[in-house]
Amino acid sequence: MIEVKDVRKSFDGKTILNSVNIELTPGQCNLIIGSSGSGKTVLMKCLVGLFQPDSGQILYGGEDFTAMNIDARKEVRKQIGMLFQGSALFSSMTVEQNVVFPLDMFTKDTTKQKLDRVNQVLERVNLVGANKKFPAELSGGMMKRVGIARAIVLNPKYLFVDEPNSGLDPQTSGLIDQLIREITVEYDITTVVNTHDMNSVMEIGDHIIYMYKGEKEWEGNNKEIIFSKSKLLNEFIFASEFLRDAKDMRMLEETGKISNERNMTELTHDDAPMLVPPPDEENGQP
Amino acid sequence: MKYLGDFGKFLMMLKGMFSRPENLRMYWREFMHQCSEIGIGSFSIVSIISIFMGAVSTAQTAYQLTSPLVPKYTIAQVVRDTVILEFAPTLVCIVLAGVVGSKIAGELGNMRVSEQIDALEIMGINTKAYLIAPKVLAALVVIPMLVVVAAFLGIWGGRLAGTATGILSAEEFDKGLLTNFDPYNVFFCLAKAYTFAFIISSIPSYFGYYVKGGALEIGRASTRSVVVSCIAILFADYFLAAILL
Numbered sequence: 172m173i174e175v176k177d178v179r180k181s182f183d184g185k186t187i188l189n190s191v192n193i194e195l196t197p198g199q200c201n202l203i204i205g206s207s208g209s210g211k212t213v214l215m216k217c218l219v220g221l222f223q224p225d226s227g228q229i230l231y232g233g234e235d236f237t238a239m240n241i242d243a244r245k246e247v248r249k250q251i252g253m254l255f256q257g258s259a260l261f262s263s264m265t266v267e268q269n270v271v272f273p274l275d276m277f278t279k280d281t282t283k284q285k286l287d288r289v290n291q292v293l294e295r296v297n298l299v300g301a302n303k304k305f306p307a308e309l310s311g312g313m314m315k316r317v318g319i320a321r322a323i324v325l326n327p328k329y330l331f332v333d334e335p336n337s338g339l340d341p342q343t344s345g346l347i348d349q350l351i352r353e354i355t356v357e358y359d360i361t362t363v364v365n366t367h368d369m370n371s372v373m374e375i376g377d378h379i380i381y382m383y384k385g386e387k388e389w390e391g392n393n394k395e396i397i398f399s400k401s402k403l404l405n406e407f408i409f410a411s412e413f414l415r416d417a418k419d420m421r422m423l424e425e426t427g428k429i430s431n432e433r434n435m436t437e438l439t440h441d442d443a444p445m446l447v448p449p450p451d452e453e454n455g456q457p
Numbered sequence: 458m459k460y461l462g463d464f465g466k467f468l469m470m471l472k473g474m475f476s477r478p479e480n481l482r483m484y485w486r487e488f489m490h491q492c493s494e495i496g497i498g499s500f501s502i503v504s505i506i507s508i509f510m511g512a513v514s515t516a517q518t519a520y521q522l523t524s525p526l527v528p529k530y531t532i533a534q535v536v537r538d539t540v541i542l543e544f545a546p547t548l549v550c551i552v553l554a555g556v557v558g559s560k561i562a563g564e565l566g567n568m569r570v571s572e573q574i575d576a577l578e579i580m581g582i583n584t585k586a587y588l589i590a591p592k593v594l595a596a597l598v599v600i601p602m603l604v605v606v607a608a609f610l611g612i613w614g615g616r617l618a619g620t621a622t623g624i625l626s627a628e629e630f631d632k633g634l635l636t637n638f639d640p641y642n643v644f645f646c647l648a649k650a651y652t653f654a655f656i657i658s659s660i661p662s663y664f665g666y667y668v669k670g671g672a673l674e675i676g677r678a679s680t681r682s683v684v685v686s687c688i689a690i691l692f693a694d695y696f697l698a699a700i701l702l
Contacts, residue, residue, distance in 0.1 A: 219579050241476070241583075248581035259572040273580055276480050331579075 180226035203384035252322030473585035491595035510616030545608035550653035565665025566675035596658035597619025
């Protein structure tokens with residue numbers, strides 16, 4: 172488990188994280204969501220040790236990561252895999268060399284053992300046969316998958332994923348989300364995903380933390396988020412008319428009521444998206 | 458104040474390079490790769506510059522030594538000492554500051570901007586030790602070798618130009634090379650080469666490693682690293698001449 176206790180971070184006098192307290196659950200996809208500038212990227216960088224918090228504690232299995240010396244930190248970091256927003260693949264290396272790099276650095280395995288492991292993880296991310304390609308020859312989705320393969324090659328206990336869907340089409344985004352979910356369950360790792368993609372939130376949000384202006388505004392899961400009473404969260408998630416309608420239809424299905432001050436006439440208006448068949452078609456009446 | 462802060466950060470970067478390697482074999486591989494990049498990658502430009510600087514040196518010395526009382530082999534003496542004392546270490550290293558320095562700053566800057574350095578950090582690798590130390594060590598090994606090659610090629614270029622244009626015969630040139638040769642000059646040349654090698658590799662590493670922003674900032678960091686390296690080389694050149702000669 173990763174525990175964040177009263178973490179604060181500021182840059183040039185501007186507070187970015189203000190007393191953040193969260194627990195990141197093992198074996199689940201923990202999503203940190205929030206609008207741009209809400210502090211989610213800084214929080215993630217504090218979690219992996221790229222930024223040192225001004226105060227507070229980050230505990231990995233009960234050990235304070237922020238107070239560790241360099242050697243102890245290195246040991247924790249060997250249990251961490253991370254997929255970056257831009258994949259951060261080594262551009263001068265092939266896919267195989269990228270994925271084998273952590274094995275070369277930290278294991279004493281034979282070349283055959285390492286190649287077997289590389290092929291195993293590449294197969295897991297559906298990249299069989301891409302071993303000799305360079306990052307410049309890959310599509311955005313393939314680069315993300317190579318990044319995931321590199322992140323999991325050492326069997327990490329923690330997987331951090333920064334904006335996995337940025338720059339990807341919805342279909343590929345869905346595949347990446349699915350892959351992250353499957354790997355989390357299969358490897359039983361604590362996955363922390365930093366995103367503002369609502370599809371991801373609904374698909375893989377086992378545990379969701381909503382950040383607003385450097386503070387944790389809401390916490391829950393992808394079922395609870397629909398019925399959240401937090402005005403700020405609702406404004407963030409249901410920013411579009413389409414999603415507001417989707418929410419109302421879901422609430423209507425589950426509770427028989429719709430949210431806010433809206434009414435059925437507005438919801439089933441001709442301009443609204445066709446989320447359910449119009450009443451006249453359903454009933455067969457004009 | 459900013460420059461003082463930068464200098465402190467530079468010293469901290471150097472301190473950060475000294476740590477136990479995570480895997481000695483990987484560090485050795487990176488060191489050899491850098492030796493190849495810096496040494497073989499710069500060999501052709503260093504050779505061309507050296508031959509021409511020796512040739513020009515011969516032609517210009519001959520132009521200035523017009524007195525019939527000064528023997529012609531003096532030209533070779535002047536070319537030899539000028540090449541060993543100044544041209545081979547300083548001129549070649551200023552060129553290398555441009556060739557190698559911009560490459561180091563650009564490479565590290567690009568790695569920083571594309572989060573490759575962050576990726577290495579998260580893997581548990583000391584990036585200063587893995588990325589910067591092999592570059593500095595490789596430069597300290599390879600650049601003095603390039604300077605020695607430059608000195609030989611410079612003198613050979615001077616001999617070639619002198620004999621080809623009829624300024625002096627090959628025998629006269631060889632006699633001049635052996636007359637009043639002081640081995641201390643070679644020591645001075647190598648002292649300069651090691652100092653400049655450190656400057657050429659560490660300053661661009663600093664500018665590249667700490668770059669912030671995007672492509673434009675990488676370009677700026679690269680240019681700035683070359684300018685600062687060249688100025689540092691000139692300062693060090695004077696300083697070494699003042700204390701060692």
